[in-house]
Each structure stands twice: as C-alpha cells, then as structure tokens.
Amino acid sequence: MAQERDTDKLTESVKELAKRHGAALVGVAPVERFDPMPPLYDAAPKGHHPRQFLPEARSVISLAQPILNPVMDAPAILANREMEMIPPHVKYPYLEVLYNRVGHVVHDYMLEFIGQIVGQYLLSHGYQAMIFPTTGLHPHVEGLTDKQIWEGPPGALAREFSPFRYTFGPFSHRHAATRAGLGEFGYNNLVLTKQFGPRQRFNSIITDAELAPDPLITEPICLRDKCDLCLKACIMDCITMRDDPSVTDYRSVETDDRNRIFIDTPAKTDPTLCRRRREGIPDSPIRGDCVRVCPVPAKPRHFTDRLKDLWEREAPEIE
Numbered sequence: 564m565a566q567e568r569d570t571d572k573l574t575e576s577v578k579e580l581a582k583r584h585g586a587a588l589v590g591v592a593p594v595e596r597f598d599p600m601p602p603l604y605d606a607a608p609k610g611h612h613p614r615q616f617l618p619e620a621r622s623v624i625s626l627a628q629p630i631l632n633p634v635m636d637a638p639a640i641l642a643n644r645e646m647e648m649i650p651p652h653v654k655y656p657y658l659e660v661l662y663n664r665v666g667h668v669v670h671d672y673m674l675e676f677i678g679q680i681v682g683q684y685l686l687s688h689g690y691q692a693m694i695f696p697t698t699g700l701h702p703h704v705e706g707l708t709d710k711q712i713w714e715g716p717p718g719a720l721a722r723e724f725s726p727f728r729y730t731f732g733p734f735s736h737r738h739a740a741t742r743a744g745l746g747e748f749g750y751n752n753l754v755l756t757k758q759f760g761p762r763q764r765f766n767s768i769i770t771d772a773e774l775a776p777d778p779l780i781t782e783p784i785c786l787r788d789k790c791d792l793c794l795k796a797c798i799m800d801c802i803t804m805r806d807d808p809s810v811t812d813y814r815s816v817e818t819d820d821r822n823r824i825f826i827d828t829p830a831k832t833d834p835t836l837c838r839r840r841r842e843g844i845p846d847s848p849i850r851g852d853c854v855r856v857c858p859v860p861a862k863p864r865h866f867t868d869r870l871k872d873l874w875e876r877e878a879p880e881i882e
C-alpha cells in the first residue's frame with residue numbers, strides 16, 4: 564500500500580514537471596507493453612526495444628506537444644497567395660523553412676529539454692533514465708552526400724536494409740505514445756490523440772522507476788474507411804496500408820483488421836518519396852497535407868484550396 568502510494572506520488576510529480584515545462588500530454592507505459600502484442604505481434608526492431616537502452620527498464624514516459632494550428636495551416640495557404648516581400652522563386656523554400664522552424668525544430672528542442680529535465684529529476688530520486696532526440700538522426704557517413712544519406716546510394720543495399728536508409732530514429736516515440744495510452748495510429752501512419760488529432764510531436768523517456776501506467780485507449784480515434792482523406796491528400800502516394808499486396812517491406816502483413824485499435828500502425832510511409840515531392844511536382848504543397856486534412860479532433864477551419872476541394876468532393880458528410 565505504501566509502495567503504491569509512492570509510485571502514484573512519483574508518477575504525479577513526473578507528469579506535473581513535464582507539463583510545467585511544456586508537455587501538453589504525458590502518459591506512462593509499463594515496459595511489458597513493448598513486447599509483441601496481438602493481433603499483429605509487431606516486435607521492436609533489434610536495438611530499439613526499451614530494455615536495450617536500459618536493461619532494468621520498467622516504465623516508458625510518453626510526452627506530446629501540439630503544433631499550433633496556424634503554424635500547420637498558414638504556410639500551406641500562403642504558398643498559393645502573393646507574398647509581396649518574398650521573391651516568387653524563394654517563396655516555397657521560405658515557407659517550408661517557416662513551418663519547419665516553428666512546427667518541428669522548436670518542438671524537437673523543447674521535448675528534448677523536457678526529457679533532460681525529467682531524466683535529471685528521476686536521477687535525483689535514485690532512478691536511471693534514458694532520453695532521446697525527438698526526430699530521426701542523420702549521421703555523417705564517409706563518402707555519402709546528404710541526399711545519399713537520406714536515400715541511399717544508387718542501387719544500394721541500404722534500400723533493402725531499411726526504408727529509412729541511414730536516418731532511422733533510435734526509439735519510436737509513436738509506438739511509445741500508443742502504449743502509454745495517449746492515442747492510436749491513424750491511416751496516415753501518425754499517432755492521433757483525441758485532443759490534437761495528428762497535430763503534435765512526441766518524445767519518450769525510459770526509466771527503471773516503477774510508475775503508474777495509463778490505460779490503453781479502447782475507442783478508435785482515426786475515422787478509418789469512412790474518411791481516407793490522408794491517403795487521398797498525398798500527391799506522391801507515399802502512404803500505403805500494410806496489407807496492400809502491391810507494396811511490400813518489413814512492415815507488410817497479409818491481412819489487417821481495421822476494427823482493431825491501432826496500437827501498431829495500419830500503414831506505412833515511404834520517407835524518400837515524401838521528401839521528393841518537390842522534384843516531381845514543382846508547385847507541390849508544403850509538407851504535411853496528410854496532417855492538415857485530418858478531421859480529428861475537428862474539421863480544420865483554415866484550408867488550402869486544394870484540400871477544400873478534396874474535402875468537398877470526397878467527404879462532404881464529415882463535420
């Protein structure tokens with residue numbers, strides 16, 4: 564009883580600390596939830612399970628910070644509008660950098676900062692903690708250009724080895740978020756929460772402290788086949804469902820039950836195709852239409868013309 568009280572007290576103080584420093588959502592998963600679970604029994608790739616970072620791991624803390632709605636939507640809308648002070652040929656990269664800076668990089672730093680603060684707090688209470696970068700890593704690889712690090716050298720084995728080439732993240736914050744009860748995967752291969760839909764970034768902390776777990780979600784969040792808007796919004800067809808027989812990789816499955824809660828992802832995204840969208844289609848939208856179009860938690864109010872047309876054509880009944 565006393566131990567339970569201590570566990571609850573530590574959990575509460577960790578959550579309060581993370582929220583005070585900028586996390587909007589904080590959940591806890593016991594480490595057992597990272598072992599393969601039905602119905603797909605996905606295993607963490609070798610070298611990426613919580614116990615491989617901390618053999619005594621007992622809990623994983625998942626943190627989320629939302630992307631502000633205008634930060635997500637305004638750069639995409641401005642791409643189709645006149646910007647008096649920005650030369651036309653610079654406008655697209657300018658807006659991509661605008662979104663990247665305040666919709667990505669600032670979250671990356673802040674979530675890493677929160678991880679460090681919580682990790683230090685756990686250490687001061689006698690526990691170990693492993694913290695992570697928020698996003699994938701891009702190591703310098705001798706003899707490869709930046710582009711080759713992303714895409715692999717022509718015909719490279721890396722392509723067969725991993726669709727993420729050399730940029731895979733050390734730990735999947737999205738898989739931690741679903742296991743900590745913050746949300747479920749959507750068809751867009753991102754984690755959707757009830758509060759922010761797909762509009763947030765995540766980070767995680769692995770610790771040997773026993774913390775009170777949060778329950779897994781029990782009701783679907785993604786609208787599934789009655790929506791499909793993220794799949795239709797992608798100009799590069801980067802997102803495929805895992806049971807699509809025409810696209811295979813290590814995440815493929817023969818069949819998937821679309822009624823299950825998506826603790827493991829029902830979809831996969833080709834990161835290289837996503838990155839190449841501007842090469843093939845010069846006036847392609849600013850990155851992120853698979854997020855912008857999502858009607859969870861509510862129909863977006865500030866739409867690009869293209870996404871407005873798509874919505875009216877494909878999903879007029881969704882409010």
Ligand code: SF4
Nearest residue numbers: 797801837851852853
């Ligand atoms: S960011 Fe754009 S190109 Fe990339 S997966 Fe999403 S919709 Fe497709």
Ligand code: SF4
Nearest residue numbers: 749785786790793857
């Ligand atoms: S756009 Fe629709 S199908 Fe895609 S993730 Fe959002 S709710 Fe799910």
